[in-house]
Amino acid sequence: IYSITQVGYITGVRVGTYMPPLRPTQCRNCQRLRHAAVSCHYPTQCRRCSGNHAVEHCTYKEKLDIKCVNCGGTHMASDRKCPIYLQARYDKLSKDASRPTTTQLPQQRQRAIFIALTHSAKLVHKQVPSYASALAHGIPKRPPPPMYPSGPLL
Known part of the structure; x- marks a missing residue:
């Protein structure tokens, strides 16, 4: 596409x-x-x-x-300084950073999410996550292929 x-x-x-x-x-x-x-x-x-x-x-x-x-x-x-807005922004960025699909975004966008999350965490007095922990999920793993019996198929 x-x-x-x-x-x-x-x-x-x-x-x-x-x-x-x-x-x-x-x-x-x-x-x-x-x-x-x-x-x-x-x-x-x-x-x-x-x-x-x-x-x-x-x-x-x-x-x-x-x-x-x-x-x-x-x-x-x-107003972007509203405490409710700041908390909602932090919640949204935390959710976005923890999605498995975030690692499929371009590296520049992943970094932008992390920087915004770090800044937002400071504003709402939360612990600032490390880059690795913010993007910890990685690419989702595929399930193993189905096991078939080793004998002849009838």
């Missing part, structure tokens, strides 16, 4: 390996983490003031009125 350069009449097509994002998914409807608006069943919330309206309809413009939907802090729900 990676050698495909033409689809129909379109030429110059390049197929690459999917690179999962290094950040957790954040819903644009309710502003919560770990799901997307497409599958959201929560009511709409403002990412600026936590009100029951979209950010486009928010009447609060002062910094004093800002309130995070996720932690209740004095920052917007999209």
Whole structure:
């Protein structure tokens, strides 16, 4: 599939390996983490003031009125310094690093995941994993071939 350069009449097509994002998914409807608006069943919330309206309809413009939907802090729900966001990022990166398929990603991407995980671990005060332990699973092993009887097959 990676050698495909033409689809129909379109030429110059390049197929690459999917690179999962290094950040957790954040819903644009309710502003919560770990799901997307497409599958959201929560009511709409403002990412600026936590009100029951979209950010486009928010009447609060002062910094004093800002309130995070996720932690209740004095920052917007999209702030990358939110403690709930930092924990969600650490959890996602830990999960990504421990997947067996991570070792099949390009070396540069594996390193990016490890660097982001190390940085994220420091921010949430977790033990920083070594590169080897973060990518410890390696390539999944194949099961042995089935054993057949050594006698003649009937």
